[in-house]
C-alpha cells in the first residue's frame with residue numbers, strides 16, 4: 263500500500279450535465295474533470311456546445327439535469343453572482359473593458375472591495391490595492407500603460423486587460439472564450455506565456471479554435487461534438503484520433 267499518496271481532488275467535476283433548448287440537447291450527458299493548476303482546452307466544430315458549457319458553469323444558463331461540483335460546492339444550485347464568489351471568473355469573447363477609463367482605473371474598479379473601511383485603514387487598503395494593480399499589470403504586459411486610456415490599447419492589449427480584471431479577483435477557475443481571436447502572432451505567444459504563468463495559483467478552462475495556440479497551452483484537450491465528448495486527452499492523442507480528424511480537424 264502506498265502510504266501518504268493521496269489522489270489530487272478535482273477542482274471542477276462536471277457530471278452527466280444536460281441542457282435542452284425546446285427539446286434540443288445542446289449539452290448531452292457530459293462529464294469531464296479539471297484538476298488544480300490545469301489548463302484545459304475545449305475544442306470542437308461550430309455548434310458543438312462549447313460556449314453553452316461555459317454558460318452552464320458560470321450560471322448564465324441553467325442545467326436541465328446533471329451536476330457541476332466546484333471545490334465540493336454544487337454550482338447548478340447557485341446564482342451567477344454566488345458562483346463568482348465561489349471563485350469562478352468568466353471572460354466573454356468580446357473585450358468589455360471601460361474604454362474611457364485608464365488601465366489602472368479598469369483594474370481598480372475590478373478589485374474586490376472589502377467591507378467599509380474607515381480612517382487610516384483606508385490608506386492601507388489603497389496601498390494594498392495599488393500594489394495588487396501593479397502586480398497584475400505586470401502579469402498582463404501593461405505595467406508601462408497604467409495611465410493609458412483603454413480606447414488607446416490594441417485589441418490584444420484590451421483582451422489582456424480584461425483577463426487582468428478577472429485576475430485581480432483571484433479566481434480559482436478562470437474561463438476564457440477564444441482569448442486569442444483577432445490577436446497578432448506575437449500577442450498569441452505572449453498570451454500563452456500569460457496563461458502558463460497564472461495557473462500556478464489556479465486552473466484555466468479555454469475554448470479555442472487556433473490549434474497552434476492549443477498546442478502551446480493545453481495540458482489536456484476535450485473535443486466536443488453535438489454536446490458530447492468525441493475525444494479527450496493530450497493534444498497529441500486527440501489530433502491523431504480519426505474521429506476528431508473526421509468531424510473537426512480535417513476541415
Ligand SMILES: Nc1ncnc2c1ncn2[C@@H]1O[C@H](COP(=O)(O)OP(=O)(O)OP(=O)(O)O)[C@@H](O)[C@H]1O
Nearest residue numbers: 283284287288306307308309310311312313314315
Ligand atoms: N439559449 C439558447 N437557445 C436555443 N438554442 C441555443 C441556445 N444557446 C445555444 N443554443 C444552441 O446550442 C448549440 C450549441 O451552441 P454553442 O454556442 O454552445 O456552440 P459552440 O460550440 O460554442 O459553437 P461556436 O464554435 O460556433 O461558438 C447550437 O446549436 C446553438 O444554436
